[in-house]
Amino acid sequence: MEPIKTLRSRTVVLPNTNIDTDQIIPARFLTTTTRDGLGQHLFSEWRYDAQGALRPDFALNRPEAQGCQILVAGRNLGCGSSREHAPWALLDYGFRAVVSTEIADIFRNNSLKNGLLPIVVDEGTSRWLLEHPGAELTIDLESATLTLPTGDWVKFSIEAFSRYCLLNGVDELGFLLGRMSDIKAYEQRVQV
Amino acid sequence: MSRAPKTMFEKVWEQHEVIPETADTPAVLFIDLHLIHEVTSPQAFTVLRQHGLPVRRTDLTLGTMDHSTPTRTEQVFGGAPIAVESAAKQVRELESNCAAFGVELLGMHNAQRGIVHIIGPELGITQPAKTVVCGDSHTSTHGAVGALAFGIGTTEVGHVLATQCLLQRKPRTLAIDITGHLRPGVTAKDLILAIIGKIGVSGGTGHVLEYRGEAIRALDMDGRMTMCNMSIEAGARAGMIAPDETTYAYLEGRPRAPQGAAWERAVERWKQLPTDSGARFDKEVTIDGSAVEPMITYGTHPGMVVPISGSIPTSKGDAVFEKALAYMGLQAGAPIKDQAVNVVFLGSCTNGRLSDLRSAAGILRGHKVAKGVHMLVVPGSQQVKKAAEAEGLHKIFIDAGAEWRESGCSMCIGMNGDTVGKGQYSVSTSNRNFEGRQGIGARTLLASPLTAAACAVRGRVTDPRDLMKG
Numbered sequence: 001m002e003p004i005k006t007l008r009s010r011t012v013v014l015p016n017t018n019i020d021t022d023q024i025i026p027a028r029f030l031t032t033t034t035r036d037g038l039g040q041h042l043f044s045e046w047r048y049d050a051q052g053a054l055r056p057d058f059a060l061n062r063p064e065a066q067g068c069q070i071l072v073a074g075r076n077l078g079c080g081s082s083r084e085h086a087p088w089a090l091l092d093y094g095f096r097a098v099v100s101t102e103i104a105d106i107f108r109n110n111s112l113k114n115g116l117l118p119i120v121v122d123e124g125t126s127r128w129l130l131e132h133p134g135a136e137l138t139i140d141l142e143s144a145t146l147t148l149p150t151g152d153w154v155k156f157s158i159e160a161f162s163r164y165c166l167l168n169g170v171d172e173l174g175f176l177l178g179r180m181s182d183i184k185a186y187e188q189r190v191q192v
Numbered sequence: 193m194s195r196a197p198k199t200m201f202e203k204v205w206e207q208h209e210v211i212p213e214t215a216d217t218p219a220v221l222f223i224d225l226h227l228i229h230e231v232t233s234p235q236a237f238t239v240l241r242q243h244g245l246p247v248r249r250t251d252l253t254l255g256t257m258d259h260s261t262p263t264r265t266e267q268v269f270g271g272a273p274i275a276v277e278s279a280a281k282q283v284r285e286l287e288s289n290c291a292a293f294g295v296e297l298l299g300m301h302n303a304q305r306g307i308v309h310i311i312g313p314e315l316g317i318t319q320p321a322k323t324v325v326c327g328d329s330h331t332s333t334h335g336a337v338g339a340l341a342f343g344i345g346t347t348e349v350g351h352v353l354a355t356q357c358l359l360q361r362k363p364r365t366l367a368i369d370i371t372g373h374l375r376p377g378v379t380a381k382d383l384i385l386a387i388i389g390k391i392g393v394s395g396g397t398g399h400v401l402e403y404r405g406e407a408i409r410a411l412d413m414d415g416r417m418t419m420c421n422m423s424i425e426a427g428a429r430a431g432m433i434a435p436d437e438t439t440y441a442y443l444e445g446r447p448r449a450p451q452g453a454a455w456e457r458a459v460e461r462w463k464q465l466p467t468d469s470g471a472r473f474d475k476e477v478t479i480d481g482s483a484v485e486p487m488i489t490y491g492t493h494p495g496m497v498v499p500i501s502g503s504i505p506t507s508k509g510d511a512v513f514e515k516a517l518a519y520m521g522l523q524a525g526a527p528i529k530d531q532a533v534n535v536v537f538l539g540s541c542t543n544g545r546l547s548d549l550r551s552a553a554g555i556l557r558g559h560k561v562a563k564g565v566h567m568l569v570v571p572g573s574q575q576v577k578k579a580a581e582a583e584g585l586h587k588i589f590i591d592a593g594a595e596w597r598e599s600g601c602s603m604c605i606g607m608n609g610d611t612v613g614k615g616q617y618s619v620s621t622s623n624r625n626f627e628g629r630q631g632i633g634a635r636t637l638l639a640s641p642l643t644a645a646a647c648a649v650r651g652r653v654t655d656p657r658d659l660m661k662g
Binding site: 015016017018020022023026027028030031032033034035045074075076079080081082083084102104105106109110113114159160161164172173175176177179180182183186187190192 | 207210211215216217218220222224231232234235238239243245252259260276278279281282285327328329343344345346347348350351354355356357359361393394397398424425427429493495511512515605606607624626627628629632
């Protein structure tokens with residue numbers, strides 16, 4: 001994984017609360033055996049009409065949303081299914097960070113493991129972001145800060161080890177493999 | 193060792209710490225049972241190949257196929273191909289991956305195949321005090337026996353295949369105490385829907401739930417699995433129920449449970465598992481079980497739920513709420529009872545077990561599915577199917593006009609050929625009423641098997657107690 005230090009981009013806003021991973025990537029697109037090419041199906045039901053044409057009123061389809069790398073969403077983003085296809089689809093589409101007041105556990109874990117930054121902010125910051133689509137934000141992973149175009153900034157919390165891995169491009173599998181002697185000792189100790 | 197009183201979760205967690213967590217690093221947690229299926233494993237096997245790694249503990253890994261498999265008998269057994277080529281490829285890839293890496297697979301024609309969360313307990317391989325993971329959020333089901341069981345993503349599936357371990361931060365704990373007893377016609381499904389309605393779809397985020405109290409002790413194992421299954425719908429990492437005599441009676445003699453002296457030793461060990469008196473939970477919630485009514489959802493997440501006798505809430509100007517009702521084609525403030533129904537789905541890892549089929553059959557016996565209603569009955573596993581047929585349940589469903597299928601996830605996820613049509617109302621015993629979950633434009637109302645059967649008979653949303661004798 002490529003190291004990530006900072007991200008500067010405008011936002012796209014989906015104010016909906018409880019956006020589940022079935023919305024992010026519907027189940028009928030899960031019959032794939034690779035991680036690639038899921039971006040075209042991102043938010044499929046919301047993005048396309050029954051004929052497969054783009055719905056012009058959907059936030060991602062607006063001209064000003066093109067190239068935006070930060071998705072701001074309502075509370076409890078990514079609830080439901082554990083499908084890692086959700087962050088794969090967001091990344092393949094071009095997003096690099098998602099921002100909400102609450103991000104569901106499994107979706108957050110999956111995002112961190114793929115280099116999609118799950119940023120949890122306070123209610124006040126979230127309200128400002130939801131009211132200002134297209135705002136240019138700077139996310140700095142080293143200092144764990146999110147800076148608004150007003151110059152105001154807020155700290156966000158991100159699990160220390162995940163941050164270390166993201167900043168340094170460390171693969172967690174490599175880290176686990178490096179603990180093999182401890183794993184073997186455990187297996188001997190509990191005879192599992 | 194500290195003698196401080198501990199919760200059941202803390203005991204299981206500590207027993208599986210290969211390396212405890214620190215401020216800088218998560219715990220390395222050992223996994224006792226890794227269940228895999230066709231949808232969330234292919235990319236993980238690809239990673240193993242890229243690194244030249246084997247599956248480290250094939251003895252702790254078990255595969256089956258359920259999500260993208262068809263449920264029509266002629267497709268499962270008759271040689272008729274899986275309609276969707278990508279699904280067929282996914283199934284073939286699971287077969288070739290399991291063969292190449294030496295993982296046991298309960299494949300398409302295996303008599304023990306079924307939905308991954310049905311077969312774990314059914315085989316007795318899901319056991320108290322185990323850590324159980326699977327690339328599926330409903331892995332929480334296995335917590336019903338006192339296991340710590342949670343869903344993971346595909347990257348983590350790769351971690352477990354390669355190392356039998358996961359990097360995990362220790363979750364917080366939430367006790368949900370259910371006082372009193374459920375009334376007749378009220379099931380575990382109604383209780384868990386009522387809990388989600390109360391704490392909300394993110395009320396459990398970051399937490400492991402422990403369901404406790406009189407009403408929980410009185411549930412059979414199938415009901416406990418229904419409860420733990422839907423813990424994820426409250427956002428929880430996992431749900432757990434302390435093992436007791438009901439648990440041991442359920443597990444004893446199952447093919448992969450310990451046998452003989454090993455069984456006796458295991459039970460002695462499991463008896464140490466329940467939460468110690470005086471142990472502290474991070475949060476506690478109490479619900480009066482005797483006040484719970486048969487419940488049904490009206491919206492697009494499982495927290496949008498009301499008693500069947502109740503009404504859909506009024507709007508209060510919430511745009512998300514209004515969008516959900518527009519999708520559902522329902523009116524704020526209107527009663528939910530007597531809403532017309534097009535489809536009834538009985539099955540899934542939530543309610544596809546034998547007792548679920550029995551309770552629905554009890555309502556359907558001597559009745560017909562209402563004209564214009566399509567009812568699909570999909571046993572949770574091939575063994576559930578066989579047991580149901582042995583007691584003639586399939587005849588009751590077929591005589592009533594329902595379809596009787598082979599096991600699988602079916603209409604719960606709509607990625608296998610079984611879907612609900614656009615705009616159609618489906619009363620479903622599954623776990624998610626998200627937009628499009630059962631098919632593009634499908635409108636799902638989640639309910640218990642009793643309620644689903646009653647709705648099938650009347651063709652409208654019906655309180656099952658209206659059809660229950662005595």
